[in-house]
Amino acid sequence: MAKKNAISAKTQTPAAKEKQVIAEFEKHIYDLQQMLEISKSFCSTIEFSPLIESILYVAMAQMRVTGAGLFISEEFGSEYFKLSENYSGIAIDPTIEYKIGIDSPLIEFLSSSSSVFDLHELSEKFPESQEIKVIESLNPSLIVPLMLKNHLNGILVMGERIFVKNLSADYTTYEKNEIQTIASLASVAVHNASLIDQSTTDMMTKLRLKFYFYNILEDKLDSAFFQEQTLSVIMFDIDFFKKFNDTYGHACGDYVLKKVAEIISDSIREEDLASRYGGEEFTVLLCNAGKDEAMLVAERIRKRIEQTTVFYEGHNMQITISGGISVFNVETNPVRSAKILVDQADKALYVSKRTGRNRVTVFDPSSQNENSAKETESILEKTNS
Template sequence: MERHDFEQKDKHTIIEDYEKQIFDLKQLIEISKSLNSTLDYHALIESILYTCMGQMQVMKAGLFTRRDIYEPDLTLHRSHIGFELDADLSYCIPGNHKLISFLTGNFACYTFEELEAQLGGLEDIPGFVNMRPKLVIPLRAKTVVNGIIVLADRIAEQEFEKEEREYVLNIAILAGIAVHNAFLYEITTTDMMTRLKLRHYFQSALLEAKAEAAISNQPLSLIMCDIDKFKPLNDTYGHLCGDQMLKEVANTILRSIRQTDIAARYGGEEFIIMLPNTDMETARAVAERIRKNTEKIELPYNDSIITTSMSLGVARLEEDKDSTTKLLIERADQALYISKRSGRNRVSLAV
């Protein structure tokens, strides 16, 4: 009788284990679908972090990842959740660091204490140490570690079980592939000098935004901008200096707009910015902010400081005037031309 009860209990346990495995596999399939539903790099990072937080029941999550294809170092992505960062510390893990080498050869999840014991201390990456992660999970594309997830502060304050580690590592495998694909897409749509979007990507995005604006009845605005007297700067100081100025201006534009806005390099020293859900007056204020911030650029060159300015044109989508995106861009470009003709370093509105 006792043996029969034991066998029944054992069968019940086996069935429960199989049911849990099936449930976990279904969850992983859904997670895979979710992670592969977007090629937007920043949106993907957020999706990975929230997925790990929900599945592992933690309150803090961050992801160290590469900034671009030529950058071997892993830097903490700005979408980290819950961590209070120390502004005096560097949150970067060098590409040749022993932590990355170890995770490459020993692909698994580790607690912070396990890593310290294996590697003999991690004081040379103070930002990582300061975060005090409870669990460290590598991302991998093929054989290369292309990211590190850090999780901290479990809601229930218990240790991570072996099954949980295996499960989150499976999530990380899916995430590593998705990050690699999104990274490749980012490269093919981004101007590598300025880190702004390429013209063909912008035109495609604008076409979609125009259609969405028509359906939602929300405003859509464009800003065309051009660096004033850029050719004389190039001729006087050389192309290396000119390239550096392009980078400075591009960074200024990115700092002056929202994450939902799209900025692209439209020509040599000409840029275009799409502002969804933005009326003309707000777009004008954004353009004015870009203009003022551009005036603050100071580029050291030998013993001198080079400054610059920007002319800008603003247009809002109007269905009776802009039957195509080309017409909308032309109106913004005409407004830019008015700024140039009126003395440069100013913002003009399309009529």
């Protein structure tokens, strides 16, 4: 066959050869443009989950496979690369724990290589490896290390290839080089996202920090404005938090903060965002949610916390929180600033704190809640005197 192709190439006319060269250059240019767009896609988000989803879908589309999965170390100092929920279109065996120890010979081998592998190559290299058996259960067509400066940031597992006419079931050298390039771009993005993830997370509560919350809120607010969607912010404050520190010590206060953060995180959707705003204050961003949806979520969180008995060093403690809600709406509250929207939630929270605590108030742009809060404070002061 090779001899036949050589003869055919020799018998090509100059015009045919020129046409073939032009076609090859055009393909290279197109592929370079594709890589540029892929790079832009990977760099366009600082959120970890959407980034992983983007990597998987790009790999699947470019390599024409039915699914893909990504083993990564999701936490700083983790001892394992885990698949977790970072997969799409591949069958998972619920009896298998999909993790690979960072100190395993397989990881050491992949870290020292700049190649991609099929399962057979790795099985021959590590015939008794339990990690290979874990990967084998995914029925991969290709295993691709995510390398950055001689450091392994993850392992991309490609699923079964989609049957297409004139497309071989085996990967060509060109295709392997292409997926390696995608993996290199993905590795940079994963590394950067991991650094951002670590530097924007409160180590005690595991919630996002204030400035990260503002960055995401700004992006979501712009998107909601142009798509004419609603968006809500909830601000919570733990009632009488100082008494926990004064009565049982700061370790108790930290325990209370972690418990409240856990309940808040468990009460919102994956696409929403919770943060530790500062001290005993928390904020929640609810995407595509109006007043009713926000009140439902806020009340669910408030009631769960109220009904939770916290045990600390032999003491039973009850916790309550107060909340304030602000809602972006292009007609009733078309604010374009994240700070203004958060300030509105803070003003509503102020009303909740001044009118009894353990309740949630919604900011009403038409009634000037700021003045209402001051009037409420004045009335309470007169009543108390």
